[in-house]
Amino acid sequence: MRYSGFRVIKEALTGHKGWKPVWREPEPKAHYDIIVIGGGGHGLATAHYLSKVYGQRNVAVVEKGWIGGGNVGRNTTIVRSNYMLDGNEPFYEFSMKLWEGLEQDLNYNAMMSQRGIINLFHTDGQRDAYTRRGNAMILNGADAELLDADQVRKEHPYLNFDDARFPIKGGLVQRRAGTARHDAVAWGFARSADLHGVDIIQNCEVTGLRIENGKCLGVETTKGFIGANKVGCAVAGSSGRVMGMAGMRLPIESHVLQAFVSEGLKPVLPSVITFGAGHFYVSQSDKGGLVFGGDIDGYNTYAQRGNLPVVEDVCEGGVALMPMIGRARLLRMWGGVMDMSMDGSPIIDRTPVEGLYFNGGWCYGGFKATPASGHCFAHLLAKDEPHPVATAYRLDRFRTGRMIDEKGVGNQPNLH
């Protein structure tokens, strides 16, 4: 069923009786060409691009719970491509372009809103760093604009400009950045993959990988063994657990990131805003809630909840940046488990096990990467070679010294 304005009117006039479930609930077949483990944003995007772009017709996604119930359902929905390094920026700009055409591609309203992002700077050194980053973005075909304090004041008059310690000196803006409705992204990819013949198998937990003579033959699940020529793992947050089934240790630690939403307010924030003197980022959802977050808690955990010191730290950052939100009440807060990699950048690569492929290490920037991650992982699974924009995301880069460390803090995952 295609969605359109005409369809909405027709259904409205006929009592909304024509809407059907948008994906099937198939039983697993005995064998697939490709199995994707993980029915989150990246796994579903992989299935969509495998079936639609790379012509794979015999594909399954296996998900232990319900689709979209992990990190794609619990992030702060920001979409941007303001990276600096060569290994990253072409990939994220590819993702940005896919976001711009995503709703037409999926025939699904993902509420993509290019409201822009501004990264504020507070010192001369930070201005230099952001100028450099902006230039790197422009060189890679993205858009970037450097604003001085007066220009920022015109767009965001409510910010705390004249703070004694952290005066706002300006900001780096990417106008094409914005937000997207996270759940709709998962559902849109799932619907499209299903329409192109992908079996989405929910409530089917992978309990083991069947590996014989160094080759992956399929997955053991709570619904029995499912054979496959190739298995792709896209379970960021649980990567250590799933790849541990193949006996692999990863350059990844699992950490918890908390996110927060305030009560609904009238429109106050025109774009996404990040604080340069602390770690705080905020946007306003279409329902009016301020959606914000900050640092990860900083210790290994698989629990989807964090602790109070970080809550205090994030809220302090928010109030320092825009004192007006001191009056807003916190409505909800939650935590999600992140694959924090050793250089802060992701991995999309083959593994030492033949037929087993890995996609993970997204740190807390996985949402914006969803379409490109799916596209590049599908390319790798279908053609056995990396997509041109993802060639740097190798699993062995830590052994060979080719790290992609945007922040330059080294192999300390909780600092990325």
Added chain:
Amino acid sequence: MIINHPLLGPRDASEFTYLGDASLIDRPDWQAENVSEAFYEYGYLRDNPAGEHQELWYHEAGDRSWLVVTRNTLTHEISKVELARDVARARGRSK
């Protein structure tokens, strides 16, 4: 989280900074045959278990001691806290 410091008693976790897996105590021998492989694994690969985890915490806003904390990564429950010095010595480090 409250970390029960062996010398100072219960302290709030916000007084500490976190380094990582306590296997970082076991720095490889720099003269060994397989030194580059050993340092790659030491520097970059982690067990990252879901469950009991031994990890290094530094009491930065306190007595500046290093601790080995045994904590469950699924529940955040702390079952054991030792001075890293004692753990390292028991493993034959710093002779």
